[in-house]
Each structure stands twice: as structure tokens, then as C-alpha cells.
Amino acid sequence: MATVAGQRAESPAEVGEARRVAWPSLSWTWWRLVALTGVYFVAGKLGLSLAFVHASATAVWPPTGIALAAALLYGPTVWPAIFLGAFLVNVTTAGSVASSLGIASGNTLEMVIGVWLVNRWAGGREVFLGARSFFAFAGLAGGAGTAVSATLGVASLALSGYASWSRFGEIWLTWWLGDMAGALVVTPVLFLWATDRMKPLTRPATLELALVLASVVLVGGVVFDGLGPGWMRGYPLEFLCIPPLLFAAFRFGPRQAATCVALLALLAIIGTLAGHGPFARDSQNESLLLLQAFLMTLTIVTFPLAAVVREHERTEAALARTAAIVAFSDDAIIGKTLDGVITSWNEGAERLYGYAAAEAIGWPISLVIPHELSHELPEILERLRRGERVEHFETKRVAKNGRHIDVSVTISPVRDPRDRIVGASSIARDITHRKRSEATTRERDTLRSVASLAAGAAHEINNPLAVIMGQVQLLSDEVVGPARHRITEILEATDRIRAIVARMRHVTRVELFEESPGLPPMLDLRRSSEPEAEPAPAVTTGAPAPAGGSLVIVARDGPARYESLHSMFAGAETEVIVDRRLGERRRSGADESGGRRRGSRRQHDVSGELRARGWTLVVR
Numbered sequence: 001m002a003t004v005a006g007q008r009a010e011s012p013a014e015v016g017e018a019r020r021v022a023w024p025s026l027s028w029t030w031w032r033l034v035a036l037t038g039v040y041f042v043a044g045k046l047g048l049s050l051a052f053v054h055a056s057a058t059a060v061w062p063p064t065g066i067a068l069a070a071a072l073l074y075g076p077t078v079w080p081a082i083f084l085g086a087f088l089v090n091v092t093t094a095g096s097v098a099s100s101l102g103i104a105s106g107n108t109l110e111m112v113i114g115v116w117l118v119n120r121w122a123g124g125r126e127v128f129l130g131a132r133s134f135f136a137f138a139g140l141a142g143g144a145g146t147a148v149s150a151t152l153g154v155a156s157l158a159l160s161g162y163a164s165w166s167r168f169g170e171i172w173l174t175w176w177l178g179d180m181a182g183a184l185v186v187t188p189v190l191f192l193w194a195t196d197r198m199k200p201l202t203r204p205a206t207l208e209l210a211l212v213l214a215s216v217v218l219v220g221g222v223v224f225d226g227l228g229p230g231w232m233r234g235y236p237l238e239f240l241c242i243p244p245l246l247f248a249a250f251r252f253g254p255r256q257a258a259t260c261v262a263l264l265a266l267l268a269i270i271g272t273l274a275g276h277g278p279f280a281r282d283s284q285n286e287s288l289l290l291l292q293a294f295l296m297t298l299t300i301v302t303f304p305l306a307a308v309v310r311e312h313e314r315t316e317a318a319l320a321r322t323a324a325i326v327a328f329s330d331d332a333i334i335g336k337t338l339d340g341v342i343t344s345w346n347e348g349a350e351r352l353y354g355y356a357a358a359e360a361i362g363w364p365i366s367l368v369i370p371h372e373l374s375h376e377l378p379e380i381l382e383r384l385r386r387g388e389r390v391e392h393f394e395t396k397r398v399a400k401n402g403r404h405i406d407v408s409v410t411i412s413p414v415r416d417p418r419d420r421i422v423g424a425s426s427i428a429r430d431i432t433h434r435k436r437s438e439a440t441t442r443e444r445d446t447l448r449s450v451a452s453l454a455a456g457a458a459h460e461i462n463n464p465l466a467v468i469m470g471q472v473q474l475l476s477d478e479v480v481g482p483a484r485h486r487i488t489e490i491l492e493a494t495d496r497i498r499a500i501v502a503r504m505r506h507v508t509r510v511e512l513f514e515e516s517p518g519l520p521p522m523l524d525l526r527r528s529s530e531p532e533a534e535p536a537p538a539v540t541t542g543a544p545a546p547a548g549g550s551l552v553i554v555a556r557d558g559p560a561r562y563e564s565l566h567s568m569f570a571g572a573e574t575e576v577i578v579d580r581r582l583g584e585r586r587r588s589g590a591d592e593s594g595g596r597r598r599g600s601r602r603q604h605d606v607s608g609e610l611r612a613r614g615w616t617l618v619v620r
Contacts, residue, residue, distance in 0.1 A: 033081040036070055040085030047178070048093050050273070052285035055094035056103065056157060057171045059288035060269060061178035063089075064149070065186020067111040068118075068141055072125055072191055076112050083108040095162045102156025106149040110179065114145030125195070128188055128254055130311055131304035138184055138300060146179035174285060181292040184299045189262045192255040209252060215244040216260045217267065223278070224271030236278045238294060245298060249306035253313075257306040258299075265295045332407075332428040335414070340365045340381055343423065352407075352430055354400030365426075368397045370404060384413050384424045397428065406435040458501045465501065469494045 043063045051058040067082045086104035091097060118127050122136035154172045157163035163171055201209065221227035223237045241264060249257035271277045272291050279290040326333050326344075332352040335344035342365055345357040353360070353368050360367065366377055373396060380390055390411040397405050407428040414423040472494065476487045 032074070033078065036066075036078055036081035037085040037088075040066055040082060041088050044085065044089030045093075047182075048089065050269075050284075050288065052283070052288075053174045054157070054163060054167075054171050056090055056099075056153065056162070057175045057178070059174050059178045059181070059285060059292055061175075061182045062186045063107070064110065064146060064179040064182035065184075065190060066182075067107070068114055068145075068183055068187045069190035069194070071111050071115040072118065072127070072187075073194055076115050079108050079112060082111050095157065096160055099156045099160035099162055102159070103153045106152030106156070109152065110145050110149035113148055114141035114183070117141060117145060128192055128258075128303075129307060131307045134188075134304055134307055135300075137187075141187075142180045142183040146176055146183060149179055150175035174289065177289055177292050181296055184296050185262055185265050188254065188258040188299075188303060192258055196253075196255045209256065212244055212248050212251070212256070212260065213263065216248075216264055219244055220264050220267030220271070224268040224276055225274070226271065226276040238278045241298060242301070245302045246305060249302050250309055252306075253310045254303060254306040257302050261295070261299050261302055264298070268295065330429075332426075332430075334360075334365070334426045334428070335423060336365050336426070337423050338381060338385055338421065340377060342367070349428075352399070352405065352428065353397065368399070370396055370398045380411060381424075384411065385421065387413050387421055389413070394431065405430060406432045461497070462501050465494065465497055469498070 040063050043066055044061075047058045047061045047063060048056065050060045053059075063085070067078075070078045070081075083104050086107035087100050090103045091100040095103070117140035118124060118137055122140055123130065123133040127133045127137045150172050153175055154163065154168055157171070158165050158168060218227075219240050222232070223240055228237075245257065245260050245264070248260045268277065268279075268291055269288070272279050272287050273284065277291075279287050279294065281287045281290070326346050329346060329348050330351075332349035333344075333346045334342060334349055336342050342360050342363055345355070345360045349360070350356055355367070366374065369377055376395060380393075383390060390409065393409045393411070395407060395409060397407050399405055408431050409426055409428045411424055411426040413421045414425055416422045469491070472487060472490050476484065476491065479487055
């Protein structure tokens, strides 16, 4: 078996399997067309069995509804089945092949034009989901499309000599009303049962639906089939058909309402043909025409009500979902008029601003705008009147307790169904923490720069300082008398400078977090390193500082100078390394003999202060 390079040859079994996989799609298409042709043919034969004005014209023509439902479900490509079914119905009933071809062409065009009009102006497959679209369907597919079939059909009969031109109007009216009734009564019930997914009914709802269907059967039997007492048969009781249909429309929706109308139509046709009911006349055709007009009226009244109820339920569900989203959103969502008066206030706004909905609704939005930013409101309202959106506008708002809040606000115009701007909605998100984080980041970067500058300055100062100290040391050995005291003071001052420089050299990064009044004085970098005349006061043990306060210092020295401290942080015990040199203080002064005395070192217990204050000092 020849194959393309790089490809494996398919075995006969694989080829057969591929054919079996591809065949069902094509088979289903053809079987669907065959089945549709058969259904159309049977329904057409039943309809023509009630033809009284002409053998090819009847007031009951359900094939129109079957054709429109099939075209809405599967597309107008089903036209071959409609054409073939219509041709077989007519060629086996009356007329010639030519007249049957003309009638079949009219029935096919009726379907194609009707579906095109529905797809173009009545919502397509969503035609039965709304009252407005159903009215459009009734006028376009039920009125205009069926007129094409009636015109071509009667013209074909007249041109082929099977109907008199003098009876054109009578035959045309019967044909048109029969097709229109088929479109309005049959199409909705078939299409909705094929597409509408109804939620499973509970046992009470199932019982209720059964009672509704039973009431339709009972009313149909009493009104059209003469099941009531004899004295009731002479009264026009057709209005009794309205309540159960309206109840079905209101309680169960379009599909059940369409089913009840179709069930009532079947009972009414049977009873009217038997001579019962308010529409029974001497002429069977006249009786059926009156009945079809009544049934179409019931459909036009009942079905839009069912569609409106379904629309209302969907709208309520959508509004409930939207209301839940708005109510439980963490963002403050506020509705207001174009004058800035608050009309809605969700729970997020209550949490953010502190005002309850009852306190805020009816007040101007300036209630939460700081006085110094009052100029923002007129500018925003003017942009809203022009239909513009305000997106991610960062500003400040004020809460009920006077606290200023950083917020990001998005404001959008609200339009009515006529696209007129009638108000505005604003969504405010609290960005106070983000702003603080940004400020902390900027402060941290600044402190890092300061630390780098301090280390560089320490390096630059240390060399000339060493020269100065060396020269002063040499000079102190040569000078005696009162001048020696001054040299001693110079040496002490240079010692302090050297200590400061030494600390500057150790610090490579300083990070300050939120300031707390519990910060120990010895850890406050803003305090001076001047000598203390008196010993530092003992640290008083108290409550730990608020959680989150901390000071982090990173040094280059090895751990020989450090002390290990175990501390609790974030619920876990961690080891913290503390540099004892951070607690050094200098004390200076002259000895009693007036000789030079170096500053004595005093060691602070850094670990004890940290434990007492609840602070964490980390040296890495």
C-alpha cells in the first residue's frame, strides 16, 4: 500500500472504523429529513381531510407549525423535506403534478420567508422568550409568511384549472387562516418542548399542573363537546376557556401555556365538527374559520402573558444576583442622582464610612468628601452628565468618625432603557493600607540610602580622624601645664567621634516600621550619642509594645560580639541575635589628679529591654 513519507499506512480495519465514525452524522441528517417528510405528510393528510371549501384548502393546517418549528430548530436547510412532503400531500389528494409543484413551492417559501423574518426581526431561536418577540412572530411568520403560501397555492390551482378565479378570495382566506392558526398554535408547543429546559417539578407543583390540565379538558368538554347539562348548551360559554389558560401561563410559563392551548384546540375542533359549541354553524368550513379565529385570539392573549411572567422571573433572579453581589461586596458601592444625592448604600459603604444606609440615603454625597476636596464633586458630576466614566480616581474620603481614608473610586453614569443618563454609581475601594505600604517603601529606600551614606562617610572620616588622634597623642606627651587639660578634652572628643564612626561603619541597612511609644530609648536612632552625666535609668518592665513594631539592623560583624536571644514572634519561637555594642554609652570626665582618663564603657542589657518592651531587634 503506497503511503506518504513519514506516515503510517492505514489498515483496512482502521479505514472501516473511520467510515463508521463519519457515517452517523450523515445518516442522522438524512434520517431527520426523511422523518420530517413523513410527519409533514401525515399532518397534511389529516388537515386536508377537513377541507370543505376546496380539496386542497383547509382551515386546519398543522404542517405550517411543523415546518416553522423544524426550521427554527435545525435551520432552513430542512426545506427539501418540506417541499417533498407538501408535494406528496397534494399530488395524492387532488390536482396535477404542476399544481402540486406550485403548492409545494408556496409551502416551502412560507417556511423559508417566515424563518428569515423571525431571525431578522423577532429574535430567532429566542422568539418565544419575550412578549414583544412573540407579537413579531405572529405578525411576520404567522401573517406575512403564510400569505405567500396562500397566494401561490390558490394561484396554482386557478392557473391549472382546478379552482375558479371567482372563488379565489374564499379559498385564499380559508388557506391563510388555516396556515396562520397552524403557525400560532403548533409552532410554540413543538419548539418549546424541544428546547425549553424546565426545572424538575416538586410533587405539589406536579399535582397543580395535573389539575390545570384536567380543568382545560373539563372546560373544553363543557364548552365544545356538549358534556354539560342540556340547559347550558345554548349559551355562549367560550369565555370559560380563558381562566385555566391564564393560570397556566402565570403559574408555569410558556411551554405549559402553549400545551394547554394546543390541548384545548384539539378538543374544540373535535367538538365543533360534531356540531357542538358556540362556533358550530351549518357550514363546516365557516365553523372551523370562526373557531380558528377564537383559538388564535386565545394564543395571542395567553402566550405573551406567559412570556412576560418568564421574563419577570429571569429579571428578578438577575436582580437578586446583582443585589447580592452589591450587598456583600467589600467595596463601597453607592448610587446617586446627577445632583449628588445618595440613593443606595451597600454594606461595604457602611463598613468603610461608618454611616448606616438609613443615615446616608437622601443626603448629598459630599457627606463623605473632605472639606478641602469639595471642588472634586462639581467636576465629577459634570463629567457624568456628559456620559464620561471616572476610573480608578485616587482621592480621600472622610468617615463618620472624622478619619480620613485613602480610596480608589470608579464612577459610572447610569442609563435608563432610553439611553438617558439618570444617575451614577460609584465603587470605592479602601487603599489606605496600600498607601501606607508605599510610604513605608519610600521611607525604607530613604533609610537605606542614609545607611549607605553613613557607611561611606564613616570610611572617609576614619582616616583623617586617625591622623588627628595620632598627632594629638604625640602632642600630649610634649605639653605640660594647663594646656594639657585642653589636649585631654580634644582626645575625649575624638574618642566620641571614633565611637560614632565605628557604629556608622557597622550599619549597612536600617528599616523603620510603624513608630510606637514603647520603643526603648536606647534603640531610638534619633537620640543623640552625647555622653551621659548620670547612669541611664533602669528600664521599667511593662506591657509589651503593640504587635508589629520592630527595628531591623543589619551589620557585617561576625557573631563573636553578639548575644543569642529567644523570642516569640508570629506565634513561633525564633532565635534573635542581638549586638551588645548597640547598648554602649560613654561617660567622660577628669580624674581627681587632673590626669587624662579615657571614657568608661557601660553595658546595657539589650535582651532584658527587648523582653520587657515586646520589641524585636534583628542583627544579621
